[in-house]
Amino acid sequence: MTYTREVGERLRRVRLDRGLSLQDVERTSKGRWKAAVVGSYERGDRNITATRLLELAEFYGVTPGDVLPGESPVRQPEEATGIVLDLQRLEELGDRWRALRRYCESIQVQRGDFNRRVLSVRGDDLRALAVIQDVTPDDLLEELRELGVLEEG
Numbered sequence: 001m002t003y004t005r006e007v008g009e010r011l012r013r014v015r016l017d018r019g020l021s022l023q024d025v026e027r028t029s030k031g032r033w034k035a036a037v038v039g040s041y042e043r044g045d046r047n048i049t050a051t052r053l054l055e056l057a058e059f060y061g062v063t064p065g066d067v068l069p070g071e072s073p074v075r076q077p078e079e080a081t082g083i084v085l086d087l088q089r090l091e092e093l094g095d096r097w098r099a100l101r102r103y104c105e106s107i108q109v110q111r112g113d114f115n116r117r118v119l120s121v122r123g124d125d126l127r128a129l130a131v132i133q134d135v136t137p138d139d140l141l142e143e144l145r146e147l148g149v150l151e152e153g
Helices: 003-017 022-028 035-043 050-060 087-092 095-111 123-133 137-146
Strands: 083-086 118-121 150-152
Touching (some): 003 035, 003 050, 003 123, 022 035, 035 050, 050 095, 083 087, 087 095, 095 118, 118 123, 123 137, 137 150
Antiparallel strands (some): 083 118, 083 150
């Protein structure tokens, strides 16, 4: 099963746990979330951007971790604090990494951390970054390690 499809299943589970139909989502969001679009995210037929995923989680009143796959994080929180991305190296990579770089920038803004050289990545952040790249968190870590972006403490 693809990571996109797993995200979709989690989105569906959260929606159903709230007792909402797709039409309820469209109606209560005043049309911001179209039933057909949310349904396509849930089926994994359409990729959801990290921004939209975070917005939809907020609409449902859950944390981003609640809509990301995995019953438990790939890394325990104390291990996740040891994951540091070299933002300068990440900037050198091509367009394939543009969305991931933008998300890292949004994490920096949210935290008020404008170091611009490195970014410490937490468990939920790691899972969101994996969604952006449409890979599992473990696969993302491996690729970032191979590219010289990952600095593990």
